Amino acid sequence: MIKTIWNRIKQPIDPWLFLFTLLIFAVSAIVLFSASNRDLDKVMDKVTFMGISLGVMWFFANISQQTLMRLALPAYVVGVALLVAVALFGVTSHGATRWLNIGITRIQPSELMRIAMPLMLAWFFHHFETTLNWKHFVAAALLMVVPVGLILKQPDLGTSLLIASSGFYVLFLAGLSWRLLAVMGAAGGALAYTVTHWDLCINILQEYQCRRVATMLDPMQDPLGAGYHIIQGTIAIGSGGVLGKGWLNGTQTHLDFIPERTTDFIFAVFGEEFGLIGNGVLLVLYLLVIGRGLTIASRAPTLFGRLLAGAIALNFFTYAFVNMGMVSGILPVVGVPLPLISYGGTSMVSILATFGLLMSVGRDRKLMKG
Structure with missing residues (x-):
């Protein structure tokens, strides 16, 4: 009975994608504990969101491609x-x-x-x-x-x-x-x-959006206002050096210099405490997820599956690139969380739902081969 239930649960799950996701979740819990000043309640909230998100992933993984195609237009x-x-x-x-x-x-x-x-x-x-x-x-x-x-x-x-x-x-x-x-x-x-030119930008974007671009180009023009986020983020990442200052030892983090340190700017916390090597490990985990997604896309039996899986994998790259770019000061601050790492449930649920779609594509390939 238990074996039957377990087989039913694991059937649609892609083991590699699931493993990489769990590893990123582990990194998330570790860095969030530090970023939240050892707030265990916040970490447990994150774990709860993880459980819900994994359930959503499993639900979407069980939906066949035929059903997904029927749902596409109504959705x-x-x-x-x-x-x-x-x-x-x-x-x-x-x-x-x-x-x-x-x-x-x-x-x-x-x-x-x-x-x-x-x-x-x-x-x-x-x-x-x-x-x-x-x-x-x-x-x-x-x-x-x-x-x-x-x-x-x-x-x-x-x-x-x-x-x-x-x-x-x-x-x-x-x-x-x-x-x-x-x-x-x-x-x-x-x-x-x-x-990047204020007089032109103001004609096509909101003023606050143009200000974000101008701040990205020169954050020191308003170091205590609009440029504060970028300046503190780059200081934190730079001060981490190669090895980092160590878990729970980030001075920029625990002296409250980093704004939004549990959400949009959690990468600055991670970079300060785990340094260049830690950042490299996180990048490898993200690349493994993207690579697995592209592998599923390349093996999909239908054009629908290939396009859907490929777009999901590449868009996950976009999530990570935009967040790391804005924290590092090479992109404007646009309020994009670090995927699967930042605190918050909505983004995590939506990302894991797309991972479920990836698994659905991979599952249908196995069924067609069988």
Whole structure:
């Protein structure tokens, strides 16, 4: 009986991806204990979130690709409808309208789009696999622009960038023309030039977003205000040196210099206490997750599975790169947590849900081989 239950539980689980995830969770608990000033309650909250997230992962891993394809369009439509509802009736907090009050609680519909976007675009290209041409890429781009524009309007630059990147990865893996990539690269370069010049930036972005870019370029222009986060983050990482100051011994951390040290800037805590070697270990763990995801994608039996798994793996890279980049001062501060490490449940649940989708793709390959 127990053996049967265990076999049922482990059947959809990819052992390598599960192992790498648990190792990152272990790192998370260790660094959070220090970052929270030895707050065991916060660590136990994190462990609870881990358990819930693993349950969500297992649930999604049990969904077949056929079911996922049937859910793709409804999930996208519901997600866009909820984003429109946020724009019309959303709850505003700290200058941003990102939440929707549904009576018993508040929800953030943009989190749904993190899953719905790659699902929808992967289904779209799979549906037109035999007749694919440039018109389908234009239509897919429009499908991506609508929710990204609604999220950007909230405003939520960090989430909009992550969702846009997940959509772009699907387009790229589906065979986006290198000529179009060159045009997009040129457009990206022009946009980068625009946002780094205040007079131009203010015409296309919110003032606070332009200020973040200006602060990234020169944090010392406001060292006690807008530049404080970047300055303290880079000081903490730099002071860790090669070996780090040791667990629980970070001075920038425990003297309260690092802001948001349990959430967005937890990488600064980790870098200070575990140094370059510790950062290297964390990067290896992230690369193992990404590599496993790309391996699952390469072995997927359908175009839908390949696009979905590939986009999920590459988007996980984007999560990590954006957070580490903003803490290190090479990217603007956009409020993206360090994946699976930062304190908080919403991001962890959404990431583990996508890991479940990865496992679903790998599971269907095994079933087809059997």
